[in-house]
Amino acid sequence: MARRKIVVALGGNAIQSVNATAQAQQEALEKTAEQLVKIIENDVDIVIVHGNGPQVGNILLQQKVAESEKTPAMPLDTCGAMSQGMIGYWMGNAIAKVLRKRNINKDVATIVTRVIVDEKDEAFNNPTKPIGPFYTEDEARKVMKESKVVFKEDAGRGWRRVVPSPAPVSILEYKVIDSLVKDGNIVIAVGGGGIPIIHSHEGLTGTEAVIDKDFAAQKLAELVGADTLVILTAVDFVYVNFNKPNQKRLELVTSDELEGYIKGQHFAAGSMLPKIEAAIHFVNTNPERKAIITSLEKVYEALEGKTGTVISKQEGSVHV
Structure with a gap:
C-alpha cells in the first residue's frame, strides 16, 4: 500500500x-x-x-515596549x-x-x-487577520485612538488587532x-x-x-x-447553526454543499470560514483529494474515518 x-x-x-x-x-x-x-x-x-x-502578537508587543533608538522595533x-x-x-x-x-x-x-503574495491583493486595503491577545472593546478603542493599529471584534471572543491577510500565490x-x-x-x-x-x-x-x-x-x-489536508481546530466536527437549538454537525460533505452553507453565513469569518474555504479550494483541485476538519485529540481517529468532517469534491469520490 x-x-x-x-x-x-x-x-x-x-x-x-x-x-x-x-x-x-x-x-x-x-x-x-x-x-x-x-x-x-x-x-x-x-x-x-x-x-x-x-x-507573533506577543512578539510585536515586546518589540514595541522595548523600542528605542538603539533597539528599534522589528x-x-x-x-x-x-x-x-x-x-x-x-x-x-x-x-x-x-x-x-x-x-x-x-x-x-x-x-x-x-x-x-501579490502586492495588489485587495487584502492590503482591508485588514482582517486577527493576531495577538484579546482586548475588551474599551481597551481596543483606546489603543486605536493612540495609534494607527486597527482592531476588530473576533467571533464573539473579544477584540483583536487585525492586519492585511493576502492570499498565498x-x-x-x-x-x-x-x-x-x-x-x-x-x-x-x-x-x-x-x-x-x-x-x-x-x-x-x-x-x-x-x-x-x-x-x-x-x-x-x-x-x-x-493526498489529504487536515485542518485542526477546537471542535471534533464542523457545525451549522453552531451553538443553537438546531445545531447540526457535518460528517461527509461535498464542497458544493459547503459553498451553500457559506452563502447562508453559517461560518464566522475570523474562525471557521477560512478553514472551510481552504478545504474547498484543496478538494476542488483534484477529485481524488480530501480534506478533514477535526480536533487535535481526534486527528488519528479522523484519518481512520471514525470521526471528523470529511470534505470531498463529489459525494462518494473519496474513501476515508
Whole structure:
C-alpha cells in the first residue's frame, strides 16, 4: 500500500492558550506531538503547518515596549520569522522526544518559509487577520485612538488587532520541503502562514501582513501533491447553526454543499470560514483529494474515518 502524504494545519491557539510562558507552550507542544506521532507511525508522510497568532502578537508587543533608538522595533514580517523559528524549535524538540520514546527512527526539520503574495491583493486595503491577545472593546478603542493599529471584534471572543491577510500565490521553499518529506523526514514548515514576500524592483521583499495559515497549508498541500489536508481546530466536527437549538454537525460533505452553507453565513469569518474555504479550494483541485476538519485529540481517529468532517469534491469520490 502506497504511503499517504498529509499536510496538517495546527492552530497557534493550540500552542498557547492563557499561559504565554515558554515552558507552558513547550508543555502544550509535547501533548500535541503525542497526537501527531500516532499518525506518523502508520505509513504516513507528514508536513506540519502551525499558526502563530498569539505568539507573533506577543512578539510585536515586546518589540514595541522595548523600542528605542538603539533597539528599534522589528517589522511584522520579521516578527513572523521569529515566531517560525521559535515555535519550530519547540515543536521539533517535542516531536523528537516522542519519537525516541516510541523507538521511531525519523528526523524532524523546521523550514523557515517564505510565501509569495501579490502586492495588489485587495487584502492590503482591508485588514482582517486577527493576531495577538484579546482586548475588551474599551481597551481596543483606546489603543486605536493612540495609534494607527486597527482592531476588530473576533467571533464573539473579544477584540483583536487585525492586519492585511493576502492570499498565498506560491511558496518559495516547497521543493525543499517536498524533497525532505520524500526522504522520510517529518517537516515543520509555513509556520504562521509563512513570511509574506512580494516581488519588487529590489528583488524579494518582506511585507507587513499575516497570511492565513489554513490557506497557506492548502497551497503547500497542492504544491507537494498531498493526498489529504487536515485542518485542526477546537471542535471534533464542523457545525451549522453552531451553538443553537438546531445545531447540526457535518460528517461527509461535498464542497458544493459547503459553498451553500457559506452563502447562508453559517461560518464566522475570523474562525471557521477560512478553514472551510481552504478545504474547498484543496478538494476542488483534484477529485481524488480530501480534506478533514477535526480536533487535535481526534486527528488519528479522523484519518481512520471514525470521526471528523470529511470534505470531498463529489459525494462518494473519496474513501476515508
